[in-house]
Amino acid sequence: MSISIQNISKKYKNVQALQNITFEVQEGELFGLIGPDGAGKTTLFRLLTTLLVPNEGNATVADYNILKHIKEIRNSVGYMPGKFSLYQDLTIAENLTFFATIFGTTIEENYDLIEDIYVQIEPFKNRRAGALSGGMKQKLALCCALIHKPKVLFLDEPTTGVDPVSRKEFWEMLKRLKQKGITILVSTPYMDEASLCDRIALIQKGKILKIDSPDAIVEAYEKTIYEVATNQMHNLILDLKEFPSQYSVFAFGEFMHYIDKNDSFDMDVLRTFLHDKGHQNISIQKATATIEDVFMDL
Amino acid sequence: MxxxxxxxxxxxxxxxxxxxxxxxxxxxxxxxxxxxxxxxTFDVKNIRVTIADYSNSSSSRALIDKLNANAYFSEVQSVSHTQEGIEQLNRGKTDVVIEIPNQFEKQLQNGNTTQIQVLINAIDGATAGVQNVYITQIVQLFNQNIQVENKHVVNEQILPNRIETIPSFWYNATxxxxxxxxxxxxxxxxxxxxxxxxxxxxxxxxxxxxxxxxxxxxxxxxxxxxxxxxxxxxxxxxxxxxxxxxxxxxxxxxxxxxxxxxxxxxxxxxxxxxxxxxxxxxxxxxxxxxxxxxxxxxxxxxxxxxxxxxxxxxxxxxxxxxxxxxxxxxxxxxxxxxxxxxxxxxxxxxxxxxxxxxxxxxxxxxxxxxxxx
Known part of the structure; x- marks a missing residue:
């Protein structure tokens, strides 16, 4: 077992950041922590990387106890905090050398691990980290977190503030790292990234709501979702909420996702209802559920 | 390491x-x-003095010359009335006002004591203190000279017995x-x-x-x-x-x-x-x-x-x-x-x-x- 968490709770003065968290991550698994801001994702990362001490519970990372084997854990995990936290006034090469040295290794020794990523930023290796674009910063941070060949990689919202192309590239890099046997725990507020993980945990207000593979989570979702669009989208959400048998309504891209309380829901009744409210060009159709739908329903 | x-x-x-x-x-x-x-610096320099000399005698002029000769006093100006000096003091145009009375020389010649009035801007107490010391020293020096001159005339035999202290400053002689x-x-x-x-x-x-x-x-x-x-x-x-x-x-x-x-x-x-x-x-x-x-x-x-x-x-x-x-x-x-x-x-x-x-x-x-x- 690469990460094993038992009943961990953490409280900051008045805020219960984490409540009885228990789950396990297999070796070589790409595990996603999905949840909104303030859900407790970063706190969990900081606990597992020995930066915080839990109030209750315990955990092991790479078979080391987070309370007892702090030094061993620090040697065998890579951590990329949500905020870019490398030295902005040092160059790419200097940052990488710095982290290699404090881990008692060299760039050459583990070059094969970072090669794929490093070649992309190598042309700029004498540029200061502060002058890099968001995507390049991300790649550099990943290189620095990997330079000592960690067994477990912790990535706290690695793609927040990164453009869609770089995000896609980043997830491809993670897949390649996974193939090299590195366990990856990654958190993200983006639901579309969840489907790229082997398994995900949906987390909210310090509690784990569901843990499973993304497909299983979606499959297990029983309710039928309808996507609705009309010519007056900003009134639509208010009008849908007035529909007597509505269960939930939320914006989803260019549509409204509508869920009804009854299984025997008739689209035509809703269509007439909306037409009476003055909507035109009404389109209502069944939609396939996504992680986001599941999450919104929790 | x-x-x-x-x-x-x-x-x-x-x-x-x-x-x-x-x-x-x-x-x-x-x-x-x-x-x-x-x-x-703790030195108080460039003191501006305004003098109202009512005596207008050789003695009072000797005193003013002494003030003038002192390096610490930069501007010594005269006014005809003390009130003018006080106004200057109020307006911040001068630091010290000295009034020399009408009877100044006469009193000295008769061997009597006489007084002069010194008004100092004491917003900064420390500076005012230093200015007062400077003026007092000058007046004392002037006093001694007068005494010596007068005694010289009256009786050559009686020389004042005075204890003079001559300080020697160590480690920072100057x-x-x-x-x-x-x-x-x-x-x-x-x-x-x-x-x-x-x-x-x-x-x-x-x-x-x-x-x-x-x-x-x-x-x-x-x-x-x-x-x-x-x-x-x-x-x-x-x-x-x-x-x-x-x-x-x-x-x-x-x-x-x-x-x-x-x-x-x-x-x-x-x-x-x-x-x-x-x-x-x-x-x-x-x-x-x-x-x-x-x-x-x-x-x-x-x-x-x-x-x-x-x-x-x-x-x-x-x-x-x-x-x-x-x-x-x-x-x-x-x-x-x-x-x-x-x-x-x-x-x-x-x-x-x-x-x-x-x-x-x-x-x-x-x-x-x-x-x-």
Missing amino acids: KTILFIIQKEFKQIFRDKSMLRLIFILPILQLLILSNAA LNYKTFMVPGILVLLVTMVTLFLSAMNIVKEKELGTLEQINVTPIKKHQFIIGKLFPFWVLGLIILTIGLLIAKVVFNVPMLGNILLVYFFTAVYLLLILGFGLFISNHTETQQQAMFIAWFFMVIFILMSGLFTPIESMPKWAQNVTLLNPIRYFVEFIRMVLLKGAGLQEVLPNLGIIVFFAFAVNGLAVWSYKKAN
Whole structure:
């Protein structure tokens, strides 16, 4: 077992950041922590990387106890905090050398691990980290977190503030790292990234709501979702909420996702209802559920 | 060891890369030393005097000539009425108004006492006191001359028996205040630069988030702290060197004692200051907070160091507070060594206290430095 968490709770003065968290991550698994801001994702990362001490519970990372084997854990995990936290006034090469040295290794020794990523930023290796674009910063941070060949990689919202192309590239890099046997725990507020993980945990207000593979989570979702669009989208959400048998309504891209309380829901009744409210060009159709739908329903 | 050296190397790189900071670190202290040493004087010069001479006699003119001849009085002007002088005083056009009465010469010639009125702007009490002393001295001198002249005429035999004190000023024979101030200001600058830099240094990593990244590495507490603070220890000694050179070349401050002793003391003293900076760093979250706290202590340390106001004239409780002030011991030390030529034996108490403080503060700082919460 690469990460094993038992009943961990953490409280900051008045805020219960984490409540009885228990789950396990297999070796070589790409595990996603999905949840909104303030859900407790970063706190969990900081606990597992020995930066915080839990109030209750315990955990092991790479078979080391987070309370007892702090030094061993620090040697065998890579951590990329949500905020870019490398030295902005040092160059790419200097940052990488710095982290290699404090881990008692060299760039050459583990070059094969970072090669794929490093070649992309190598042309700029004498540029200061502060002058890099968001995507390049991300790649550099990943290189620095990997330079000592960690067994477990912790990535706290690695793609927040990164453009869609770089995000896609980043997830491809993670897949390649996974193939090299590195366990990856990654958190993200983006639901579309969840489907790229082997398994995900949906987390909210310090509690784990569901843990499973993304497909299983979606499959297990029983309710039928309808996507609705009309010519007056900003009134639509208010009008849908007035529909007597509505269960939930939320914006989803260019549509409204509508869920009804009854299984025997008739689209035509809703269509007439909306037409009476003055909507035109009404389109209502069944939609396939996504992680986001599941999450919104929790 | 390799890790420490590497952190030191990284730290120096960062210092030298921040060009504007580098300029501040080296140029500001030099400027301050040059400017403050020339400005922070206890001499009261350029006193403006307005005289209302109602007597208008040879005696009164002799007195005015004496005032005129004195280097401390820059403008001696006459008015016909005291009231005009007072108006000038109110408007801040003059510092002192002297009124010489009508009967001045007559009274003197008759062997009687006479009085003159001296009005001094005493918004700054200390300055007013000094001005009063200057004027009193001039008047006394004038008095003696009159007495001697008069007695000469009356009776050659009776010469006044007077005890005259002729002071001999040791260690600073010419009472050159710069000799006294420059070493003290140098101490302030060395303290200020190293305290501010060290206080802001670790907190900067906290603020930027780099500390979080460092904390998950297997780097050890002592490696990180030594690596971070050593560069500032070196900077402190460099600033001391520059300052001593300026003191010698520009201000010609005597350096009677052993310079190596000054370096040794500074080396220990800097450990204390760096430890204090680290302590501030540990208890703050942003550079602003760190700066504010560092300033707070710095102001207290400066004002209670005995540099600008003698410790002996402070109230008892304040004197006791200065016992905790590291700058006090350094100022004392550097004056003793440079101006008196004191050796290790004489400065041992100061050195002992600083060593003790250094251990205490660093112990506290390292103890309060935590990698995890």
